[in-house]
Amino acid sequence: MAEHSTPVQGTFDDLGTPLSECTFVIVDLETTGTRAASAGITEIGAVKVCGGEVVGEYSTLVNPGMAVPPFITLLTGITQAMVAPAPAIDAVLPGFLEFAGLNRGTILVAHNAPFDVGFLKAACAAHDYTWPAPQVVDTVALARKLVTRDEVPNHKLGTLAGFFGVADQPTHRALDDARATVGVLHGLLERLGGFGVDTAEELRRFRSAPTAAQRGKRRIADDVPEAPGVYVFTDAKGEALYVGKSTNLRRRVQSYFTGSEKRGRIREMAALVEGVTPVVCETGLEAEVRELRLIAERKPPYNRRSRNPERAPWLKLTRDAFPRLSIVRAVRGDGAAYLGPFRSAREAELAREALHEAFPLRQCTRRISPSRPTAACVLAELGRCGAPCDGSETAEDYAVHADAAHGAMTADPASVVERITGRIRELSEHLRYEEAAGHRDRLAAFLSAAARSQRLAALAAIPELVAAAPAAAPAGGARTGWDVHVVRHGRLVNSGRMAPGSDPAEFTAALTRTAESVFPGPGPAPCAGAWETERVLQWLESPGVRLAESAEGWTCPVNGAEKYRHLTDWDRDGLSALTHR
Template sequence: MIARPASSGHQLAFDELDLSLRNTTFVVVDLETTGGRPNEDAITEIGAVKIRGGEILGEMATLVDPGRTVPPYIVELTGITTAMLVGAPRIERVLPSFIEFARGSILVAHNARFDVGFLKTAAARMDVSWPPFQVLCTVKLARRVLTRDEAPSVKLSSLALLFGVGTRPTHRALDDARATVEVLHNLIERVGNQGVHSYPELVDYLPAVSAAHRAKRHLAHGLPHAPGVYLFRGPSDEVLYVGTSADLHRRVRNYFTGSETRGRMKEMVALATRVDHVECAHAIEAGVRELRLLVAHAPPYNRRSKFPKRGWWIALTAEAFPRLSVVRTPTAQSLGPFAGRTAAVEVAALVAETCRLRTCTRRIAASRRHDGCAVESVGGCAAAADGPQDAETYAPVAQKFRDLSDGISSSVIDELLARIDALAEVELFETAARLRDRTEALVTALRRMQRLGSLARIEQFVAARPAPAGGWEFVVVRYGRLASAGVARRGVPPMPVVAALVAAAETVSPDDTPLRGGSPEEIALVARWLESDGVRVVSATEGYCEPANGAGRYARWCRAVRDISRRERDN
């Protein structure tokens, strides 16, 4: 084995943002083997060259004892004989050294699938962990950069001849690796003339993209490497698309490269004339602002913006003899929201039946009795089963729904579970399964409303989470809505930052609906952030908790039902 030590210069990590190609460390590797099948053949030679900024930092080359004879056609091709490999180290000794040599670099090979395939197979046989190398194939890069007329073949020997490299390929590992280094430098020089100056840009460049599409990459210029929301605008300054990212510059730039494969997005980019942005303190603020912008603009290329105010609620009417009504706008006594009206109607029918609420739509004065309904064996009004009622007698029926919605009592759910068990006991399994699925839909919607409502009831809630780069991310939440957000960077005293955020927070005016007038999507986004790992409560005007007798008690049962339903559909 021969090796030349790497330079003592600092090697930048790949995950540093927008690492330029000049500052990127590559390890160009080439193998010789006993054949072309990684699972059956073995490595006979490894050659590798480490480079950065056009400078060779180190080299590694060694023969490898494959533990078998070398086929005659391989001897003729490479000149490596079985006798030459006697006494050479086995792959068990060589591979760990190569991995250490290449660690932290971009792995480059000519026809990388072949070379990397052999290396990964050898690592698997040895039970050695193969690092998550980024891999660049110079065959693919050459085919992307060079025209067929200029390079009918992209074999290493053909490219070496085309570029007039100093080291000619000889089918020996180190020579071929050195030749690949020169080919790589020539290819990088070509793409540099097309505005590709970093490794992420090089990866994005590999898929074919039209010149007009790529020409719009200037729209990403000036965007910060920071979290936020971006807005693509069209010829009339209309908002075409709204998105969010932890790195605005990188995300928007990707729309003008081959990494964007969605037809709708390519169409959107073709119409776009500029990109606006709103820089945010952290990801949760970006997510909330995105939701609000979707509602404000309903951009045509956002799928979820087609119905930004969708949602159906089951509301208890304000009458002497209340009933359930499916509405778009919630009232103080509501259950929801549901994504579709059909789902809301089915749950409303189940609740009305169980609570014995009337289902007729005629108005009944408080001075009259509810006695105009006949009991029917199928599909009748459940309230009629109790006979004639006045408003005072009927009041506990409506209260039963209120107690269910507010989490004061779960008697309705318990009654439904008992009915499911009773149906199963008499072997009416299909009827029991239908009731089970309807009950699960009720409990799931109720749990979501009570969980979000618990947050929406709190006047002010301040929370913190450790920031990825150190320091703290803060949110100020008022009645479930994000009122302020900020960051105390490493070394900055956090409490003065909190005080400033609270002072500058938006004023929120709640109403008496279950979510206090807030958007279910926004409150759900904030709730997920508050329930994520590492979040700490800084202050709160009251406790953040779900009702003790709410639907949360049945969360495990709902998960089991969903698993059973999924298996039933699969079978």
């Protein structure tokens, strides 16, 4: 497998809440006009549905605080006399919001939802209620994607209610129209189920009906297990197209061939897919690590990042007589100090500039020999270099600066921090914020890389470490067992899920006996991709993780770069505040 890898997906994939378990509140409003800014609500009707069953209804007339226009009375049958004794909207809102439960994960549904939602949001704003911002389903927009003009002449509520055979027909009264919308919603959800859209998250992402080619390829998921792990999509030649991970492999693979997939490049990829290889994993961390390794190894074209982790830049302090800072693409066992890896060459250059700001290291690339002096460059005139090239600085004197830079990279960056924050403070006092921001970016790049390198090196120094955490609970269930991982020199070498009642000592011993053997090497992450080791670190530092065994102490420099990470978040106000310290 490849030596280095970088993260692709940010979280371990979970497809979310099945629609059969969601609560929908279908709402309809009657109003005195079409604009929320100038019209008022005259009636609210709502129906609460869960699992296809009606679990509650809400209906009330509302005094709009203005005259009901004659054409509204003609359309709805609501007269001024009917709304005059009704409560005002400020008295109605609390009851409606409590019924709807929009801040408790309820999905709000309406026919032409922008109209109804617009009035409700305006009413909340006018009376100091916070709009809960729920997931909203517009049955008009959904019907336009799922019901063709060959089937219906238009997508009006009455037309769709007739098409789906809904018993409750709309009458331009709020509760009747909400009941009709319930029937239309159920008809639309049934069609969505045929396209493989069966969770709230897939419904939110749904943009259009899948193509015939997409629907035909759902068969690819037939033999994929409903288990956590990694999946590899392949083309007709067996070449990898895309690598991903999920807590439910079958459902995740199926989702690529439904209308919920809106990413253009992935829809393009789906047309090329001819097969899928599932890799079942015991734990979430194992799946994440396997995904990183597979992407680095097979370089699938439809994974946007991380296909070439071996090209990640590092900053190296060379080991010659007059060391210099060099941006390289590989870590070697040459005893040099390395900083990284960086996500871009630009970040590496910023970190190098930060070190050059603090230490008068040479920036030339030529070989220097005390017996063959050469002319000094302009940096010597500016006091930025001691000019060892022309003999002005001896190897012993130059080594003082090189040793200080080595210490800042691997142990204590205080000298870099003091130098650059002093410069930032000076520039900020003169309101030269753009220049100060440039120094901030250099310091941030250096500190981030130094902290990463020091953290990776600390874990990589441990020959063997065993840690455990409570296993993730299945949907709707309780946690069962423990996820146990064996890490050697920063590399994940074995994983397992220990069932309740198992003997921890025996389980751990079995894991360590069958774990992959690794040996120490050069650099901060010698035995695995740096991004893999960093992901292992994140897991080790997450809540609930317990360290079961460690062959050596796990320590980072007391005054290391982590101490200064807060300095990487300055904005202009933060830079200005430095002038008052």
